Amino acid sequence: MESRSAQQSAQDRQLAARLDAEGVRNTALTWVDNAGITRVKAVPAHRLEQAARRGVGMSPVFDVFTSDDAITESPHIGGPDGDLRLFPDLDRVTPLAAQPGWAWAPADRYDQLGAPHPACQRQFARRMTERAAEHGLGVRMGFETEWVVTRVPEPGTPAAADPDAPLDFPCAGPAYGMTRVVELSDYLRDITEALTVQGLDVLQLHPEYAAGQFEVSTAAGDPVRAADDVVLVRETVRAVSARHGLRASFAPTVVAGLVGNGCHLHLSLDRDGRSLHRDPAAAHGLAPEATAFLGGVLEALPALLALGCPSPASYLRLQPSHWAGVFQCWGVENREAALRLITGAPDDPDGGHAELKPFDAAANPYLVVGAVLAAGLHGLAFGSVLPEPVSGDPGVLGVRERGRRGIVRLPTTLTDSADRLEKSAPLREAMGEVLHGAVLAVRRAEAARFAGEGDEEIAAETRWRW
Numbered sequence: 473m474e475s476r477s478a479q480q481s482a483q484d485r486q487l488a489a490r491l492d493a494e495g496v497r498n499t500a501l502t503w504v505d506n507a508g509i510t511r512v513k514a515v516p517a518h519r520l521e522q523a524a525r526r527g528v529g530m531s532p533v534f535d536v537f538t539s540d541d542a543i544t545e546s547p548h549i550g551g552p553d554g555d556l557r558l559f560p561d562l563d564r565v566t567p568l569a570a571q572p573g574w575a576w577a578p579a580d581r582y583d584q585l586g587a588p589h590p591a592c593q594r595q596f597a598r599r600m601t602e603r604a605a606e607h608g609l610g611v612r613m614g615f616e617t618e619w620v621v622t623r624v625p626e627p628g629t630p631a632a633a634d635p636d637a638p639l640d641f642p643c644a645g646p647a648y649g650m651t652r653v654v655e656l657s658d659y660l661r662d663i664t665e666a667l668t669v670q671g672l673d674v675l676q677l678h679p680e681y682a683a684g685q686f687e688v689s690t691a692a693g694d695p696v697r698a699a700d701d702v703v704l705v706r707e708t709v710r711a712v713s714a715r716h717g718l719r720a721s722f723a724p725t726v727v728a729g730l731v732g733n734g735c736h737l738h739l740s741l742d743r744d745g746r747s748l749h750r751d752p753a754a755a756h757g758l759a760p761e762a763t764a765f766l767g768g769v770l771e772a773l774p775a776l777l778a779l780g781c782p783s784p785a786s787y788l789r790l791q792p793s794h795w796a797g798v799f800q801c802w803g804v805e806n807r808e809a810a811l812r813l814i815t816g817a818p819d820d821p822d823g824g825h826a827e828l829k830p831f832d833a834a835a836n837p838y839l840v841v842g843a844v845l846a847a848g849l850h851g852l853a854f855g856s857v858l859p860e861p862v863s864g865d866p867g868v869l870g871v872r873e874r875g876r877r878g879i880v881r882l883p884t885t886l887t888d889s890a891d892r893l894e895k896s897a898p899l900r901e902a903m904g905e906v907l908h909g910a911v912l913a914v915r916r917a918e919a920a921r922f923a924g925e926g927d928e929e930i931a932a933e934t935r936w937r938w
């Protein structure tokens with residue numbers, strides 16, 4: 473961490489004074505752990521400048537926390553010793569519309585001497601973004617957020633005391649149906665308003681397939697910004713829900729056997745500001761560089777699942793014919809392919825991009841964007857290619873036909889994807905031993921924790937973690 477210059481400190485003081493004048497009493501400094509939990513330390517307004525200069529203490533042991541707050545250990549991290557400093561990114565300080573008196577800032581983690589913490593996920597995402605820029609590659613990313621909203625049971629009622637009580641949805645009506653929008657119009661308006669005043673550009677909002685399920689997407693940006701944004705979106709939806717007596721679940725599987733919550737990643741590539749999805753000489757407009765990058769991502773998908781689908785509950789969601797993209801293939805506008813190429817109208821500058829469908833919101837989004845960049849850059853360096861695109865739902869083809877077409881199912885368990893991550897030399901190199909080892913330790917612990925449990929139990933236990 474470079475120490476703050478006198479000029480920066482003066483700016484920090486001005487910012488703190490401005491926030492104070494706006495009524496902000498606390499700023500939540502968040503970072504996301506390897507189990508996908510957003511952890512926080514908050515500082516009052518008058519400590520914000522000090523936090524920007526010296527950071528705020530937090531133990532490195534959180535790198536090996538699991539999603540149920542148990543602690544495991546990795547070759548490099550574990551035990552009660554040591555301290556790290558959380559440094560808020562003051563460029564992203566945002567007063568929170570649904571939490572009056574609060575602001576939010578994403579944090580980077582450094583050691584006490586000011587050296588970057590090797591397992592800091594946000595700095596990993598930034599390093600990979602810079603690596604892409606060194607290759608002259610611009611990358612824009614954006615996440616979709618899906619959630620299921622339920623009513624919070626009245627205190628003192630039998631439902632409040634019963635963790636197995638059926639979920640109480642505040643809206644009825646068909647998937648994608650206007651009925652749900654009419655019933656929850658105040659709630660949905662408040663979500664759009666809160667996100668918008670917080671500076672997020674809402675692209676669209678709609679009811680999704682499952683009961684009580686909605687989706688919101690925000691504009692793409694720099695990969696680190698995309699990861700910050702999805703954290704802010706999620707916590708904003710959670711806060712607006714609470715103000716309406718509702719509770720939001722972003723868990724991959726809210727009810728076992730039903731359609732789950734994804735957190736799809738959209739990405740587009742450019743060189744010197746020129747889209748690599750609009751090459752007039754190339755099939756589907758995909759310039760050779762974009763083909764190699766996306767080929768690298770597709771090849772790495774089994775290992776990437778250990779980052780983007782990090783819970784045993786993730787694998788309950790990953791079912792064929794559920795629009796979750798469970799086959800390692802790509803297709804043009806194919807919602808059953810793990811990698812969906814979106815071509816759009818030829819004159820639409822935002823039209824050309826790609827979507828990775830398997831990922832969910834239990835994932836640490838910084839790990840996801842960093843690892844996707846690493847895989848794509850590896851593909852670029854080694855001249856990866858994309859196989860033939862797939863049209864139609866591979867899930868309805870017989871095993872033999874899929875085999876004939878070379879369509880492979882992505883890992884179906886966390887142990888399988890963790891094994892692939894363990895063996896992935898490019899991801900190990902990009903993440904570094906400390907981060908790679910900590911992620912694997914958490915994955916192994918999560919898999920062991922749920923070994924032998926039934927689908928319903930896994931869904932019920934993890935439902936309110938994300």
Ligand SMILES: NC(=O)CC[C@H](N)C(=O)O
Pocket residue numbers: 618680681731732733734735789794795796807829
């Ligand atoms: N609109 C969609 O693509 C639905 C996605 C689906 N809910 C998922 O789990 O990924």
